[in-house]
Amino acid sequence: MTPHTEAALASRILGGWTGRIAGNMLGKPVEQGEVWTRARIDLYLRRTAALPLTDYLPEPPGDLETALRPEWRQCVRGRIHGSCRDDDVDYAILGLDLLETHGFGFSTEQVGDLWLLRLPYLQTFTAERAAYRNLARGLKPPLTATYDNPYQEWIGALIRADVYGWTCPGVPRRAASLARRDAVLSHTGNGVYGAMWAAALISAAFxxxxxxxxxxxxxAVIPASSRLARTVRRVVSLHDTRMSWEDTLTTVAEETRGMGWIHTVPNAAVLTAGLLYGDGDFTRTITLTVRGGLDTDSNGATAGSVAGVLCGAAGIPDQWKAPLEDTVRSAVFGFDGVRISELAERTMRLVERKA
Incomplete structure (x- = not known):
C-alpha cells in the first residue's frame, strides 16, 4: 500500500467504527419495535420539531419519556458524553479481540471460548444467550446454535459481522466467509446469511x-433463493421504480408481516432502504434507517458502518462525532473506556498483518 492508500484506508476504517457507534446511539432510545413503530418515531420527531432529522434524537416530550429505553438520557442530543454500552458495539470489539488473539484462521469453537472469557452472560440476548448457555453446558458448535434456541434467524449474528468487513476491504467473499464461521455458533439459515451479507456489504463499501x-x-455472497436475498432484491426493485422511501417500507413490511421486529429479514429490508434512499449521505442514511423502526439501534449501527466506510471519518459531520468524545463504554472485559481511534488503529494493523 502507498502512504496515500494507507491514509485513505485508515480513514474509512475509522469512519466505519465511528459510524457504527453513532448510528447505534441514534437508534438506542427507540429500540423496541413493537412500541416504536415508524409512525410513532415520526410523531416523536414532529412533536420535538426534529424533522428532517439531522442530529441525535432530542429530549422526548414528557408523555413519551416512559416508553423510551432506560438509557435514553445518555443518548439524546446535549446529554451525550461518549458512547453508551451496547451489544451492537460490544460484538465489534469482541470480533477485533478474536482476530488479534487467534488470527484469520480462527475456529467457531474459539469464538465461543472468547465469549466465555470476555463477555458477561447477562450482556447477551436472544440467540447469543441461548448459545452462551449451551457453551456453559459443554455443547459444541453447531449444537450451540440449534439446541433450545428459538432465535436462530434473528439479527444477532448480523450485528457481529462488521469487523470482518473492515478487515477485508474490497474482498466481500472473504469477509462473508469469516462472518459465517462466527455466525454458526448461534444462528442458522437467514440468521447466518444476514451476517455474511452484512460483512460483504461493509467490505464492498471500501x-x-x-x-x-x-x-x-x-x-452475490448469499443464496439467491433465500428469504433474505429475495427481500433485499425486493427493496432494490421498489427503489428502482422511484417509489418513495415510505411506500417502499410499507410494501415490504406487509410482505414480511409476522416475522417479528428482531428477525433478520425485515430488519435487512429497513437497512437496505436506508442505504439506498440515503444514497451515500451519512446523515440521511442513518436517520432514514432509524426512522424505519424495528431494531433501530442495530440497523442504525450497521447503516452507520457502511456509510462511514463510504465517506471516511472526515466525511462524517461533526454533530455525530464530537459528542462521542472518542470514547467507548463496553462490557467486554479489558475494553471499557477504550478510544474509538485506538480501535480503528488496531483494526488497521490487522489489515496490514493480513496483507
Missing amino acids: TAPTVRHAVDEAL
Missing part, C-alpha cells in the same frame, strides 16, 4: 463506486 454497487456485491 471499493464500490456507489451504495447500489455495494448492495449488489453483498447479494
Whole structure:
C-alpha cells in the first residue's frame, strides 16, 4: 500500500467504527419495535420539531419519556458524553479481540471460548444467550446454535459481522466467509446469511463506486433463493421504480408481516432502504434507517458502518462525532473506556498483518 492508500484506508476504517457507534446511539432510545413503530418515531420527531432529522434524537416530550429505553438520557442530543454500552458495539470489539488473539484462521469453537472469557452472560440476548448457555453446558458448535434456541434467524449474528468487513476491504467473499464461521455458533439459515451479507456489504463499501454497487456485491455472497436475498432484491426493485422511501417500507413490511421486529429479514429490508434512499449521505442514511423502526439501534449501527466506510471519518459531520468524545463504554472485559481511534488503529494493523 502507498502512504496515500494507507491514509485513505485508515480513514474509512475509522469512519466505519465511528459510524457504527453513532448510528447505534441514534437508534438506542427507540429500540423496541413493537412500541416504536415508524409512525410513532415520526410523531416523536414532529412533536420535538426534529424533522428532517439531522442530529441525535432530542429530549422526548414528557408523555413519551416512559416508553423510551432506560438509557435514553445518555443518548439524546446535549446529554451525550461518549458512547453508551451496547451489544451492537460490544460484538465489534469482541470480533477485533478474536482476530488479534487467534488470527484469520480462527475456529467457531474459539469464538465461543472468547465469549466465555470476555463477555458477561447477562450482556447477551436472544440467540447469543441461548448459545452462551449451551457453551456453559459443554455443547459444541453447531449444537450451540440449534439446541433450545428459538432465535436462530434473528439479527444477532448480523450485528457481529462488521469487523470482518473492515478487515477485508474490497474482498466481500472473504469477509462473508469469516462472518459465517462466527455466525454458526448461534444462528442458522437467514440468521447466518444476514451476517455474511452484512460483512460483504461493509467490505464492498471500501471499493464500490456507489451504495447500489455495494448492495449488489453483498447479494452475490448469499443464496439467491433465500428469504433474505429475495427481500433485499425486493427493496432494490421498489427503489428502482422511484417509489418513495415510505411506500417502499410499507410494501415490504406487509410482505414480511409476522416475522417479528428482531428477525433478520425485515430488519435487512429497513437497512437496505436506508442505504439506498440515503444514497451515500451519512446523515440521511442513518436517520432514514432509524426512522424505519424495528431494531433501530442495530440497523442504525450497521447503516452507520457502511456509510462511514463510504465517506471516511472526515466525511462524517461533526454533530455525530464530537459528542462521542472518542470514547467507548463496553462490557467486554479489558475494553471499557477504550478510544474509538485506538480501535480503528488496531483494526488497521490487522489489515496490514493480513496483507
